[in-house]
Amino acid sequence: MTNRILLPESELPTHWYNAVADLPSPPAPPMGPDGQPVGLDALSAIFPPGLIEQEVSGERWIEIPEEVRDMLRIWRPTPLVRAHRLEQALGTPAKIFYKNESVSPAGSHKPNTSVAQAYFNKIAGINRLATETGAGQWGCSLALAGQFLEMEVRVYMVKVSYGQKPYRRSLMQTWGAEVYASPTDMTESGRKVLAEDPESPGSLGIAISEAVEEAIHRKDTNYALGSVLNHVCLHQTVIGEEAKKQMAIAGEYPDVVIGCCGGGSNFAGIAFPYYADKAAGKEVRLIGAEPSSCPSLTQGVYTYDYGDATGLTPMMKMYTLGHDFVPPGIHAGGLRYHGQSPLVSQLVHEGLVEAVAIPQLETFEAGLLFARTEAIVPAPESTHAIAATIREAQQCKETGEAKTLLFCLSGHGHFDMMAYERYLVGDLEDFEYPSNAIAQSLERLPKIA
Numbered sequence: 001m002t003n004r005i006l007l008p009e010s011e012l013p014t015h016w017y018n019a020v021a022d023l024p025s026p027p028a029p030p031m032g033p034d035g036q037p038v039g040l041d042a043l044s045a046i047f048p049p050g051l052i053e054q055e056v057s058g059e060r061w062i063e064i065p066e067e068v069r070d071m072l073r074i075w076r077p078t079p080l081v082r083a084h085r086l087e088q089a090l091g092t093p094a095k096i097f098y099k100n101e102s103v104s105p106a107g108s109h110k111p112n113t114s115v116a117q118a119y120f121n122k123i124a125g126i127n128r129l130a131t132e133t134g135a136g137q138w139g140c141s142l143a144l145a146g147q148f149l150e151m152e153v154r155v156y157m158v159k160v161s162y163g164q165k166p167y168r169r170s171l172m173q174t175w176g177a178e179v180y181a182s183p184t185d186m187t188e189s190g191r192k193v194l195a196e197d198p199e200s201p202g203s204l205g206i207a208i209s210e211a212v213e214e215a216i217h218r219k220d221t222n223y224a225l226g227s228v229l230n231h232v233c234l235h236q237t238v239i240g241e242e243a244k245k246q247m248a249i250a251g252e253y254p255d256v257v258i259g260c261c262g263g264g265s266n267f268a269g270i271a272f273p274y275y276a277d278k279a280a281g282k283e284v285r286l287i288g289a290e291p292s293s294c295p296s297l298t299q300g301v302y303t304y305d306y307g308d309a310t311g312l313t314p315m316m317k318m319y320t321l322g323h324d325f326v327p328p329g330i331h332a333g334g335l336r337y338h339g340q341s342p343l344v345s346q347l348v349h350e351g352l353v354e355a356v357a358i359p360q361l362e363t364f365e366a367g368l369l370f371a372r373t374e375a376i377v378p379a380p381e382s383t384h385a386i387a388a389t390i391r392e393a394q395q396c397k398e399t400g401e402a403k404t405l406l407f408c409l410s411g412h413g414h415f416d417m418m419a420y421e422r423y424l425v426g427d428l429e430d431f432e433y434p435s436n437a438i439a440q441s442l443e444r445l446p447k448i449a
């Protein structure tokens with residue numbers, strides 16, 4: 001009975017897959033405040049040329065520079081695992097596989113893009129990066145990439161996560177980054193939020209505003225985003241490319257591919273290479289799993305909105321709950337984002353990707369079952385993908401279908417034990433769907449002519 005399917009380092013992908021080449025219609029362009037598509041020069045204030053090229057590229061395959069592959073090879077290719085014990089515990093005829101992205105040094109999929117982003121900044125002569133982090137996984141990943149490439153990194157960490165995960169902060173500092181609890185009083189964006197709500201728990205949108213503001217005002221500093229944008233989704237496609245080779249070795253093709261969705265990047269990473277097959281006529285279901293308390297894909301509006309809380313970024317067409325919506329303080333900090341990747345949003349809008357929303361307690365129940373059967377304690381974000389997979393597996397149990405399910409284990413939860421402890425003592429709750437806060441926030445969506 002094979003558990004793990006491993007690839008040699010020589011099988012590390014040489015190219016990223018760009019789903020834009022296979023979309024049914026061209027992606028909607030980012031818009032400026034005047035309602036006109038933004039010029040590339042507007043992006044060059046905060047991003048290097050290499051990443052801007054990728055952001056707007058329609059090429060199907062983009063070569064991964066050898067220097068980036070050298071860094072990826074430190075932990076890639078990652079294992080594909082058959083979850084025999086989870087299957088047995090569920091009593092399902094379904095075959096469950098997961099791609100284990102928790103084996104990276106930071107503990108998640110995020111370094112797949114941090115090393116690429118740091119590299120393209122470095123070769124453009126930039127030696128300092130500012131960023132946001134929710135769960136802390138992205139901040140750690142960029143800090144690590146900063147170490148590899150000898151760059152300074154400053155991280156605005158969402159305040160509620162800063163309190164929940166003190167050792168994530170220490171890990172970022174161990175890898176040489178400066179870390180601040182956002183909102184801070186160091187930026188105009190942070191001060192504005194604090195003036196309205198001195199007790200603000202922060203949000204990814206607010207932390208993005210702070211980091212972008214810093215990058216706009218400092219010539220020596222660029223901004224790096226851990227999710228959402230096309231180039232970030234692109235860098236994550238190594239996950240699905242490897243998974244396809246490993247599933248082929250297992251002699252399987254998935255009926256369903258599942259990932260959790262915060263800004264959409266790990267979902268894109270595992271699902272987009274399968275989307276290429278779907279676009280070519282193959283039958284495969286792709287499912288994004290999000291929290292019920294921050295349900296952009298299932299309850300949001302598909303329209304233009306800002307990527308950050310205070311409106312410093314261009315507007316993107318995406319599913320959004322409104323840029324200044326501050327989600328409840330769930331423990332899956334990496335899923336507390338008001339918007340969603342424009343590419344994932346477009347595919348959901350066109351009916352090519354499905355979305356499900358899952359309440360916090362169900363995700364922890366799934367996480368605990370996974371830890372007790374498959375041995376890895378999953379990140380609270382990843383438990384959303386596990387819970388969605390369990391729902392599918394249970395349906396197979398009812399229908400007797402032996403479907404093949406593949407999900408992305410986006411990270412481990414070793415720095416999230418406070419959340420597990422609270423779940424174990426019965427102290428966690430399901431947040432009500434925050435309909436009033438979302439409705440108010442949606443009223444403040446930017447008006448596009």
Ligand SMILES: Cc1ncc(COP(=O)(O)O)c(C=O)c1O
Pocket residue numbers: 108109134135136137138226227228260261262263264265266267333334335379381382410411412
């Ligand atoms: C472990 C983990 N999974 C998932 C996410 C969500 O991000 P994305 O939707 O971009 O994959 C995060 C974000 O911080 C994360 O840390």
